[in-house]
Amino acid sequence: MSAGRIRLGMVGGGEGAFIGAVHRHAAWLDNRYELVAGAFSSNAETSRRSGQALDLDPARVYADYAHMARAEAARDDGIEAVVIVTPNHMHAPVARAFLEADMHVICDKPVTTTSDDARALQALARERGLLFAVTHNYSAYPMVRQARAMVREGALGDIRVVQVEYAQDWLAEPLEQTGQKQAEWRTDPARAGGGAIGDIGSHAWQLADTIVGRPVESLCAQLNTFVPGRAIDDDVQVLLRYAGGARGMLWASQVAPGHANDLRIRVFGSKGGLEWRQQQPNELLWTPLGEPTRIVERGGPGTHAAARRMSRVPAGHTEGYIEAFAALYGDVAHHLLARRAGIGGAGMDEAWFPTIDDGLRGVLFIETVQASSCEGGAWLALLQS
Structure with a gap:
């Protein structure tokens, strides 16, 4: 090569x-x-x-x-x-x-x-x-790959509940009216295509998709616009039904004071549960059913090969956003x-x-959420690629 x-x-x-x-x-x-x-x-x-x-x-x-x-x-x-x-x-x-x-x-x-x-x-x-x-x-954080591997290898048993959220506060006020470049285009429906659901909601969906590895079959959603005069959603709440019987919830908000870039996910199965938070990316919480919660550290004992190959420095040193990119x-x-x-x-x-296949499924997710909200939160089958 x-x-x-x-x-x-x-x-x-x-x-x-x-x-x-x-x-x-x-x-x-x-x-x-x-x-x-x-x-x-x-x-x-x-x-x-x-x-x-x-x-x-x-x-x-x-x-x-x-x-x-x-x-x-x-x-x-x-x-x-x-x-x-x-x-x-x-x-x-x-x-x-x-x-x-x-x-x-x-x-x-x-x-x-x-x-x-x-x-x-x-x-x-x-x-x-x-x-x-x-x-x-x-999807490239080491401990996200750790969670993905554990789910695929059956450590959690049958997946029952998925909760994923992405909370920010940077658009809690009409920042787009000040001329701020990022806020201006991200709150323009013609240029953004979707507000909170397209910007950070798509990340939340893809994080759950990466870890859970089961398709969403149907959903019901509510898009909200809280800042007066804003032409696009700044908050979204979605209920999810997964293939195999798991149920989920997705919340994405850009009007949540106290949250800078707070992406987190919890996955619960018949044998245990996992929790990961982007603002503490080097730790994965793992709770086998009936046992104390354990902290699995990036690069530490018990980490999967899929997680270790994404790491750059020894355990105890901080890795984050740029390294995942x-x-x-x-x-x-x-x-x-x-x-x-x-x-x-x-x-x-x-x-x-x-890949583009994942990208297409992400856009279909956004469109299904938008359609459900337009129909008053109706349950809709996820549009298929």
Whole structure:
């Protein structure tokens, strides 16, 4: 397998964008990627300044993504993969342009604002034989992989109850009216596609999906908008019915004072229960039925191989958000380098990451929640891919 770094491009993520810098730091952490090109903003001057700040060749800093896709495809040293970190409504057209240019895609979530767009991208990626990763980074925390492995190996017995929540307080006031860039587009239905359900609710759904490994069959939901004048939901509550009989609850709120980025999940089975919280990511609480609760520490005794392979430093040292993103990028790199070398590669099954298939199911979840809420909280079968 070639040891050369993967040539990476980025669309979006310029000046004032939080998530673009997160993706760049994550990609750089293992030295397996090199950012060589970008269209960092729909404003040409902002894109130019952003590229200059990143010390990129000015000739490879583009005013728009379509020009970038064409120009990079024509180069012998053009990018191999593009990272898409634009507002949600631009994910589909940008991804389409680069897939049609035969470039792999790494896209922020939700992958699109409509399931029709997601299906079209799924079909195009399959037709071209290209990798399409969706950066649900929480799925790459070591202790999330630990929980996933324990559920799959039957440690919890028959799964009965799933509770997942993602609480924030940053939109408890009308921040979008102050001109704050992130709040402005995330509360715009045309650009976001969904408020709390699309932004953080999709993360909560995907975390439960990663750990539980059973499909949601039906749900009933209530979308709420608490801040006066806001045009999109800022709170969502969902009841879930899983295949196999498990029942669940999902709550996502951006108007919960005292909660900065509080993603947590509890899973209960016939033999025991698990609890994980993103703000204490190195610990997993494990309670076998009838026994005291145990703290399983990242890198410590009793951790599963699936968790250990995602860890970077010895137990007792803190790992968190950037490292989880980097672990996800590392698994994507494993597959990209194997494809470059024309081999399957040992350990490919272990190098797991969310794909366009997961992205499509996430959009279908969002759409089903929205439909249920519009029907007064009716129970609806989850739309299928």
